[in-house]
Amino acid sequence: MIGTVLGDRYEIIEKIGGGGMALVYKAKCRLLNRYVAIKILRDEFINDEEFIKKFRRESQAAASLSHPNIVNIYDVGVDEKDGHEIQYIVMEYIKGRTLKDVIKEKGKLTVDETIEYSIQIAEALEHAHKNHIVHRDIKPHNIMVTEDGRVKVTDFGIARAATASTVTNTSNVIGSVHYFSPEQARGGYTDEKSDIYSLGIVMYEMITGKVPYEGDSPITVALKHIQEDITPPREMDSTVPVSLQNIIMRCVQKSQIDRYSTASELLTDLKKVKYGNEDLLLEDTSLIESPTQIIPAVESGDENNMKKSKKKKKKSQGDGGLKVVFLAILLAFIVVSSLALGFFKLKDYFISSEVVVPDLKGMYKNEAKEEVEKLGLEFSIVNEVYNNEFEKDQVVNQRTKAGTKVKEGYTIEVTISKGSNLVQVPNLVNRNINEVDSLLEDVNLIEGLVDYEYSDTVEANIIISQSPDAYTEVEEGTKVNIVVSQGPEKKLVVMPKLIGLSEKEAKNAIIAYGLALDNVKKEPNDEYEEGFVFWQSIEPGTEIENNTAIDIYVSTGPKEEPEPEPDKEIPFKISLTPASENEEVEIRVERIQDESRETVYNKVHKINGKTIEIPVKGKVGSIFEIYYDGIYIDEIVHPGS
Secondary structure: OOOOEEOOOEEEEEEEEEOOOEEEEEEEEOOOOEEEEEEEEOHHHOOOHHHHHHHHHHHHHHHOOOOOOEOOEEEEEEEEEOOEEEEEEEEEOOOEEEHHHHHHHHOOOOHHHHHHHHHHHHHHHHHHHHOOEEOOOOOHHHEEEEOOOOEEEOOOOOOEEOOOOOOOOOOEEEEOOOOOOHHHHOOOOOOHHHHHHHHHHHHHHHHHOOOOOOOOOHHHHHHHHHHOOOOOHHHHOOOOOHHHHHHHHHHOOOOHHHOOOOHHHHHHHHHHHHOOOOOOOOOOOOOOOOOOEEEEOOOHHHHHHHHHHHHHHHHHHHHHHHHHHHHHHHHHHHHHHHHHHOHHHHHHHHOOOEEEOOOOOOOEHHHHHHHHHHOOOEEEEEEEEOOOOOOOOEEEEEOOOOOOEEEOOOEEEEEEEOOOOEEEOOOOOOOEHHHHHHHHHOOOOEEEEEEEEOOOOOOOOEEEEEEOOOOOEEEOOOEEEEEEEOOOOOOEEEOOOOOOOEHHHHHHHHHHOOOEEEEEEEEOOOOOOOOEEEEEOOOOOOEEEOOOEEEEEEEOOOOOOOOOOOOOOEEEEEEEOOOOOOOEEEEEEEEEEOOEEEEEEEEEEEOOOOOEEEEEEEOOOOEEEEEEOOEEEEEEEOOOO
16 A cells, blocks of 8 residues: 555555554645545445445545544545555644553643643534534544644544434444443444543543453443443542542433533533632542444343342342441440540540631632641642642632631642743744734734834745744743734835947846846847847836836847849739719729730729729839729839838
């Protein structure tokens, strides 16, 4: 396949990946001279009409989407090489790695990375869902991360329009078993909330480094999605913020109705966490490498097994009732013993006074800690975030609201500002001014002052310089000033007189006046000697802009008139306006040439006062006699031209 040219345009360079349905290659577009990614349907599916339809549906669905977090689709086609049909889609080439590779390298991502990537993925889904497109295979393998941290969702290989036949109950399920929803495992109705579930699993893997369900087979994992609750992330890592955990747990609810209604709703909560507004009213629910594949949907028999399993649980819970009673008696014994042995300590606890939680927002962390501990409370920093509103080390938010009454010893959890988020200024030099807004918006910067300068080396509307310089780290919201080229400076000059100058003198004058020489034509001229200008395209004394192109005509000397050949008959016309009392007149022309007489014209004409053109020919100097109705009128000598 390497070296193959598809559609007489795309040259395959190297293989860069592959999935369950297609292989992906890096290619070069010969027409636009750019690199692209080409997805080619696997050979084993060429004759499978169902897969061909899915493959074509991918291109149609994805091509309708245009978003900075979604891989662009450029072209789609079919080619034939050596009798072999090739179905392909041409996509944007992304220089970066998959999110799966990033997770493998780091083990798990930071809270900030998890939130930032999740926001970008959610924004991609928000756009797709608004266009009635359900991805149905969200997983780290289908998410590219560029070198500058931009997330690009790709592989709409099994996406379908939500308004069409979204997913009917079928015997097979398409997707990646570690990431798909319970309804996908059952072969049930799939909608936008299925993508939200899958994103919840991806978020879980980013923050913990592991997928929540593993098993010996796809069926085993699928059953776990249906049957088993997910272990909350904080039980695996206590540093995970409660708010982030709550978002994840809401995404991965078994029932679609219990999840976020839309990707927009999910985005709202993610941004609250990112910007420190973490008082989310969410219930704290307790609810690998995985290629896209087709697996049998979980049969009703499996669901019956689930029911049996639940019955066994209930039975075992019945047996455990005795254990509960025993534990209660044991607990009572411990309490009584404690009362006997440590009465005064317990007394101090139960009668401890309540204190009002202070407002810590805006305080520096040391100040806030001192204030809290002064009241007999504990101080704990649970999260640190970038925030443009609060300075570094200031309290952005507190989990327990100010004014709440709590007992002494209660822990006040706060979020601390890391200061304004620093971003890299993009390189704007040599870019068109029309690109500035989008480039700055991508990194949350603002266009500042725009100055214009003339430049002899930089085209008009191209950026000459910027401030701050490219790649400088600045705070979000910083204004970036730019200087834009106006092209060469346009000056008015007075057009000099070139007529009468030699060709060399004219050229030097054009250069001296800051003008440009365009065309030089050479023609004969009776007034000017050879090599001298006799015409210029712009009149002397005219005010024009510098660099204006000028045309000149240069004389090649007088025009040489060829002498007529004496023995050659040359045609010419005799013009007559006959006058007669009659309505018609016979016109006869006789030529006297070489001492002989010959009638060369004889025809009757109506007299209407108009001039009559009589065509004749003869040698130069020949005599032509004119007769009206046989009467001699005049004679004309051949003029020779």
